[in-house]
Structures are given as C-alpha cells and as structure tokens.
Amino acid sequence: MRRLAILLPAAWLLATVLAPLVILATIATATPSDGVPPYAPLLDWSGGGLPRVTASADAWQLLVADGYYLRALLFSLRIAAISALGCLLVGYPLALAITRAPAGWRAPLLLLALLPFWTGFLLRINAWIGLLKEDGWVSAALHAAGLLPPGRALLYTDAAMYLGIIHAYLPFAVLPIYARLSRLDPALAEAAADLGATPLRSFLTVTLPLSMPGVWAGLALVFIPAVGEYVIPELLGGPQAQTIGRVIWQEFFANRDWPQASAVALVLVALLVLPAALVQRAR
Amino acid sequence: MRGSGRRLWALWLVPGYAFLYLPLALAVPLSFNDSRLVTRWTGFSWRWYGTLWQDAVLIDAALLSFRIAVLSATMALALGTLAGLALARFGRFRGRGAFVAGLSASLVMPDVVAGLMLLLLFVTLEQITGWPAGRGTLTVTLAHASLSVAYVAAVVQARLAEMPLDLEEAAADLYAPPAAVFLRVTAPLLAPALLSGWLLAFTLSLDDVVVASFTSGPGASTLPMVVFSQLRLGPTPEINALATVVIGAVTFALAAGGVLRRYGRRRHVMPGERST
Numbered sequence: 001m002r003r004l005a006i007l008l009p010a011a012w013l014l015a016t017v018l019a020p021l022v023i024l025a026t027i028a029t030a031t032p033s034d035g036v037p038p039y040a041p042l043l044d045w046s047g048g049g050l051p052r053v054t055a056s057a058d059a060w061q062l063l064v065a066d067g068y069y070l071r072a073l074l075f076s077l078r079i080a081a082i083s084a085l086g087c088l089l090v091g092y093p094l095a096l097a098i099t100r101a102p103a104g105w106r107a108p109l110l111l112l113a114l115l116p117f118w119t120g121f122l123l124r125i126n127a128w129i130g131l132l133k134e135d136g137w138v139s140a141a142l143h144a145a146g147l148l149p150p151g152r153a154l155l156y157t158d159a160a161m162y163l164g165i166i167h168a169y170l171p172f173a174v175l176p177i178y179a180r181l182s183r184l185d186p187a188l189a190e191a192a193a194d195l196g197a198t199p200l201r202s203f204l205t206v207t208l209p210l211s212m213p214g215v216w217a218g219l220a221l222v223f224i225p226a227v228g229e230y231v232i233p234e235l236l237g238g239p240q241a242q243t244i245g246r247v248i249w250q251e252f253f254a255n256r257d258w259p260q261a262s263a264v265a266l267v268l269v270a271l272l273v274l275p276a277a278l279v280q281r282a283r
Numbered sequence: 284m285r286g287s288g289r290r291l292w293a294l295w296l297v298p299g300y301a302f303l304y305l306p307l308a309l310a311v312p313l314s315f316n317d318s319r320l321v322t323r324w325t326g327f328s329w330r331w332y333g334t335l336w337q338d339a340v341l342i343d344a345a346l347l348s349f350r351i352a353v354l355s356a357t358m359a360l361a362l363g364t365l366a367g368l369a370l371a372r373f374g375r376f377r378g379r380g381a382f383v384a385g386l387s388a389s390l391v392m393p394d395v396v397a398g399l400m401l402l403l404l405f406v407t408l409e410q411i412t413g414w415p416a417g418r419g420t421l422t423v424t425l426a427h428a429s430l431s432v433a434y435v436a437a438v439v440q441a442r443l444a445e446m447p448l449d450l451e452e453a454a455a456d457l458y459a460p461p462a463a464v465f466l467r468v469t470a471p472l473l474a475p476a477l478l479s480g481w482l483l484a485f486t487l488s489l490d491d492v493v494v495a496s497f498t499s500g501p502g503a504s505t506l507p508m509v510v511f512s513q514l515r516l517g518p519t520p521e522i523n524a525l526a527t528v529v530i531g532a533v534t535f536a537l538a539a540g541g542v543l544r545r546y547g548r549r550r551h552v553m554p555g556e557r558s559t
Contacts, residue, residue: 002461006376009366009432013385016429020400023407037406094299100292109296111537116303118533121490122510123526127306129518130313130321137309137322170303228393230493235514245395252399252497262403265396273388273396280387281380 021269028262031056038256059263069247069264073271076244079158079165079233080226084173086166087222088215091173095214096207098174099181110178117171125164125235132160132236161237165226172225173218180214181207227272244268307530314523321518331524338521341509348489348506351420355427356484362428363435363480364473368465370436371443386433398497401426405498418500426498427491431484438483442476443469 030039031054040054063069098109116124131138134153142148154160184207192202230245237243244264251261313321317328335341366386369376389397405415405422415421450472454464470477492507499505513519 002373005365006369006373006378006382009362009369009436010378010382010385012362012429012432013366013382013389016401016404016425016432017385017389020404023403024400027403037410090299090302093295097292097295097299101296112300113303115533115537116307118486119307120526120529122492122507122514123310123522123529124306126510126514126518126522127310127526129514130523131306131309133322133518135320135322167302167306224391225393228395230395231511235511245393248395248399249493258403261399265399268393268396272393273391276391277384277388281384 024262024266024269028059028259028266029055029057030259031058032257032259037258039258056259059257059259062260063263063267068242069244069267072242072244072247073267075242076227076229079161079229079241079243080223083162083165083169083226084219084222086162087170087173088177088219090166091170091218092177092215094170095174095178095181098178106182110174113174114171116167121168122231124167125232128160128164128167128236129155132163155236156238158237158241161233161241164232164236165229168232169222169226172221176217176221177211177214180211180217184210224272224276228268307526310523310526311530314520314527316520319520321520321523331520334521335524335528340504341506341521341525344504344506344509347420347503351424351427351505352485352488355424355488356431356481358424358428359431359435359484360477360481363432363484364439364477366432366436367439367443368469371440386436389429389433390437394491394493395497397430398426398494401429401494402497418498419503420499422498422500423495423503423505426494427484427488430491430494431487434483434487435480438476438480439473442473446472 033040132155139154192206228245233241233243318325454468492511495505
C-alpha cells in the first residue's frame with residue numbers, strides 16, 4: 001500500500017514531467033523537416049552500420065541572434081510584473097474589506113469573490129471584448145469622458161490586455177492575502193489604536209508588514225502563470241503584444257517549426273519552472 | 284470614529300466586486316438582446332438560446348468537454364490523492380525531493396509549454412510503441428489529468444497536514460490493514476478535500492483551451508477550442524447565452540450544495556450531542 005502510493009504517482013510524474021522535458025530538450029536540437037512529425041530524427045540509420053547524429057544548433061543560434069525572442073521574453077516579464085501589481089492593488093483592499101466584515105458575512109463574501117472563476121474563462125473574455133470594442137460600453141464611457149479619442153477602441157491595446165489578465169487572475173491574489181489577514185490577531189490593531197495610532201498609521205506599521213507573506217504569495221501566484229499567458233494577449237491585446245506564449249504558439253502552429261518552439265519553451269522552463277521546483281524541493 | 288471605520292468595509296468592497304462582476308453583469312442581459320451586435324439593445328428575445336440549442340457543433344463540443352473533464356478529474360483525483368498521502372504521511376522517503384520538485388514543476392508550468400511537452404510526449408510514444416494512435420479525446424484526457432494531479436495533491440496534502448493522526452493510529456492499533464485504514468478512516472475524513480480537489484481538476488479541464496489545442500486531433504474539438512475560434516472572429520450573443528446558462532448552473536449548484544450541507548449537518552448530530 002505504502003509503496004504503491006509512492007510508486008504510482010512517481011511513475012506518473014516521470015512519464016508526464018521528466019520524460020517530456022527530456023524529449024523537449026532533444027527536439028530543440030533536431031533539424032526541422034517537411035515530414036510528419038516535422039523534424040528529422042536525431043539518429044540517422046540510413047547509411048548502414050553506426051547511426052549518424054543529425055543534431056543541429058540552429059534553433060539556439062536563432063534564439064540568441066534574433067532579438068525577437070529576447071524582446072518577447074522581456075515584454076512577457078513586464079506584463080506579468082505589472083499585472084501582479086495590478087492584482088495586488090485591486091485585491092488587497094478587497095481582501096482587507098472582507099476580513100473587516102462581520103464574521104457571518106466573510107465566507108459568503110469570499111465565495112462571491114471566487115465565483116467568477118467558476119463561470120468559464122473564455123465566456124468572461126467574450127463579455128470583455130463586447131465591453132472594450134469601439135462601440136462597447138467601456139470604450140463609449142471613455143470617449144464621453146474624453147480619455148479616449150473618438151473612433152479608437154480600447155480593444156486590441158495593451159490596456160485591454162492588462163484589464164483582462166488582472167480580471168482573470170484576481171482571485172489568485174485575493175486568496176493568499178485574505179488567508180494571511182484573517183489569521184492576524186485583531187488585538188494587535190486594537191493595541192495600536194489604544195496607543196493613539198491613527199487607523200492609517202496602525203495599518204502601515206502593524207497590519208501591512210504582518211500581511212507581507214500573503215502579499216508575496218499573491219504576487220507570485222499571479223506573476224508565474226501570467227508570464228506564459230497566451231489566450232488573453234491573443235484575444236484582447238493587439239498584434240504588437242508579442243508575448244513569449246504567443247511566440248511559442250506561432251512557432252508551433254503557424255510556422256510548424258517544432259525545434260524552434262521547443263527551444264523557446266526550454267528557456268521558459270529554465271527561467272520559471274526550475275527555480276520554483278528547486279525552491280520547493282529545498283523546503 | 285471607530286463606528287464609522289467599522290462600517291467602511293462595505294464601501295471598500297464596491298469597486299472590487301464591481302470590477303469582478305462587470306463582464307458577467309453585461310453578458311446576462313445582452314444574451315436576451317434581439318440584436319446581433321453585443322453593443323446595442325434592440326429588444327427582448329430568446330433567439331440566441333434557440334441558436335445555442337440548435338448549434339450542433341457547440342453542443343457536441345460541450346458533451347465531449349464534459350466527458351473529458353469527468354474522466355481526467357477522476358484520474359487526477361486518484362493519482363493526486365496517492366501523491367498527497369505520500370507527502371503528508373510517509374515521512375522522508377527516498378526520492379521525496381525529486382517527487383516534490385516534479386509536482387511543483389507541473390504546478391508552475393506555463394500552459395503553452397505543458398501543451399507542447401505533452402504533445403511531443405504523445406508523438407514520441409506513438410513513434411516508439413504505436414500507442415496512442417493519433418491525437419484525440421484520449422490524449423486530451425491524459426493531458427488534462429497530468430495538469431491537475433499536482434493541484435489535487437496540494438489540496439489533499441494540506442488537508443492531511445491539519446488532520447490529527449490519532450484516529451488513523453487507533454484503527455491501525457486495532458489491526459486494520461493500511462488499505463482499510465485509508466478507505467474506512469482517512470478517506471471519509473478527507474472527503475471535503477477530495478471533493479474540492481476533484482472540482483478543481485474538473486474546472487481546470489473545462490476551462491483549458493491551450494493544452495487541448497496542442498494535444499487534440501481532428502474531430503475532437505473541446506468546447507473551449509470551439510469558443511476560442513469563434514472569439515477570434517468577434518464576440519457573439521450566442522456565447523453570452525452560453526455564459527448565462529453556465530452562470531445559472533453554477534449558482535444552482537452552489538445553492539443546492541449549501542442546502543445539502545445544512546441538511547447533512549442537521550442529520551449528523553448524534554443523540555446526546557448539542558445541536559449548534
């Protein structure tokens with residue numbers, strides 16, 4: 001029983017995480033071809049006798065030489081950082097307000113904050129597209145306020161993309177911040193008030209520093225998935241919003257260049273996944 | 284001062300919830316709009332629900348997605364529960380570090396990378412062993428199961444970590460074999476975590492468009508894949524109608540769950556125990 005409980009999931013992880021990583025690294029050094037699948041096998045047995053190795057570093061050379069990939073990566077990191085900050089700015093007051101609500105209200109309020117998460121991600125994007133179109137309500141309101149030139153839409157801009165990402169990832173920021181805030185001893189804030197601190201000062205010197213672990217967790221939970229985000233930049237951002245997720249998608253689906261897509265994916269693994277896995281392992 | 288400060292929390296909630304619910308608040312009324320445009324109101328109509336009901340492509344895709352979600356969530360539940368059990372109850376077994384690293388790697392793997400990796404895995408497997416033959420429902424199901432195992436493991440491990448060991452130890456002291464301890468003591472106590480783990484896996488599968496696009500094949504388009512290709516052409520009232528149906532179903536499920544829980548709590552009060 002005990003051995004089975006370890007071996008079964010361990011075998012599954014070997015097959016679905018480690019093996020695909022090895023395959024990814026292998027195909028990143030393969031040569032693209034017109035066949036199915038569209039890359040040449042690494043070992044060429046056609047000469048008879050010993051196989052010929054047909055590895056190629058083309059994908060890696062292009063990755064370094066063409067600034068396109070580096071720009072996409074930096075752009076994605078910036079988007080993820082700004083989105084994480086945005087989620088924090090919207091999510092922190094929300095989480096704090098829920099902890100200040102009467103005890104019986106907290107669970108339903110938290111549920112209400114998580115509910116949109118269960119209603120279909122693409123269905124919400126559909127509604128956002130309708131709102132951000134040139135004649136959509138949000139764009140119309142901005143036209144009326146003079147914040148957006150007439151004839152321009154918010155849709156297919158970076159702003160629309162940020163709005164979509166922050167909306168989609170907000171629950172991931174609210175949950176850890178709320179979890180942390182709700183565990184703080186209310187006596188601490190009361191003591192600060194008794195000693196004459198204004199609410200603002202007691203928040204800045206007591207509540208906020210104590211909630212920082214929740215803040216860092218929330219930032220990480222938004223930042224990490226946002227770096228690889230493909231769907232929102234594709235549907236709400238314009239063609240200029242070339243994120244690394246879109247680059248991998250295009251190399252794979254449009255260019256059918258599997259080695260290049262694999263090389264870019266490996267970079268993302270090295271940057272995001274390896275550090276996270278090593279940190280967890282060390283704990 | 285204190286009194287007004289205490290009531291301010293309600294004011295702070297307004298902007299956050301307004302932002303969260305803005306798209307939903309738009310989708311529901313506009314699904315009853317007669318116009319083809321999603322921006323102008325021309326009159327009340329059920330026509331988009333009629334369109335939705337007769338959209339065979341969308342309905343087939345929804346049924347397929349539902350099947351994939353149930354199957355993959357069940358697989359992820361089985362494997363993820365074992366993994367959570369191993370992490371929370373088996374101490375420092377050999378290879379534990381690699382085990383944890385593997386699970387957290389799949390938690391933070393970007394969708395695009397996970398989709399590409401799993402597709403390459405299926406293609407390579409097919410080249411070597413002939414299985415799985417081509418891509419389709421089976422490969423999407425396996426891919427979704429692999430996305431969710433780590434989430435289920437995290438939920439189960441967290442619940443086990445806060446669960447006292449004494450009931451399991453008592454059962455073991457009374458000579459229950461380990462499998463019986465798990466099935467008759469641990470599993471019932473774990474039930475809420477198992478349910479939320481399964482629902483999480485189910486939702487992840489039903490919401491996923493990226494991994495499905497990589498690992499699916501001809502004739503196996505999931506609902507998100509169909510909706511995604513429609514969204515590229517622009518928003519439609521039909522998708523708003525679909526959103527309204529989903530919102531209605533989720534609200535109903537939550538309400539039913541709340542009622543059942545209240546009912547269940549009342550039934551489980553033991554004789555002599557004080558009802559709370």
